[in-house]
Amino acid sequence: MSLISSSGIAHARLTVTDIERSKAFYEHVFGWPVVIDASDRAGEPGVHDSPEQFYGGTVYRTPSGELFGLRPVAPAGQRFDSAQTGLDHVSFQVEAREDLVTARQRLAAAEISHGEVIDLPDSGLSILSFSDPDGIHLELTAPLA
Structure with missing residues (x-):
């Protein structure tokens, strides 16, 4: 319990x-x-x-x-470090994998650095990573199916 x-x-x-x-x-x-x-x-x-x-x-x-x-x-000037004790990243849910593809295109158009859409079959998720102005790692997560 x-x-x-x-x-x-x-x-x-x-x-x-x-x-x-x-x-x-x-x-x-x-x-x-x-x-x-x-x-x-x-x-x-x-x-x-x-x-x-x-x-x-x-x-x-x-x-x-x-x-x-x-x-x-x-x-001022301090940068986030995910390898230190505390926060690794924050993930925000979107409804579908297609939303990750759209988000990737929009982040690119806004000149916000980002990763690729990655499928994680073992977890049933797809993800897209990017960072905020302080370098805090952010992620969008969608169901893989």
């Missing part, structure tokens, strides 16, 4: 170096609605450490209802 019964992920928040640059990227790529935006206060005293002020960040609502946030507290 597990210690905790959870129905899934409620939200995820990424630490970013430049909130305006990150907001522009995520809004361009995903276009999710903003539910909280405290980024105009990011540089004010105390906001950087205040969960009540969302650390001066921005929170989006994904189509499936989870929240996805950006927290602007990383030092």
Whole structure:
């Protein structure tokens, strides 16, 4: 028996170096609605450490209802490293493999560096990888069938 019964992920928040640059990227790529935006206060005293002020960040609502946030507290110039303890990547689900092909074309047109669509038959998934402006690894995942 597990210690905790959870129905899934409620939200995820990424630490970013430049909130305006990150907001522009995520809004361009995903276009999710903003539910909280405290980024105009990011540089004010105390906001950087205040969960009540969302650390001066921005929170989006994904189509499936989870929240996805950006927290602007990383030092300028710092880059993400998936080989360190912590986050490896964040994967966002799309409905079909064809959506990955379309996304690849759109990322290319937007000059966003990306990988190829890869089929993973053992898991029943197809994936497409790319990164945000801080180098955080992102992935789109679709059912293979």
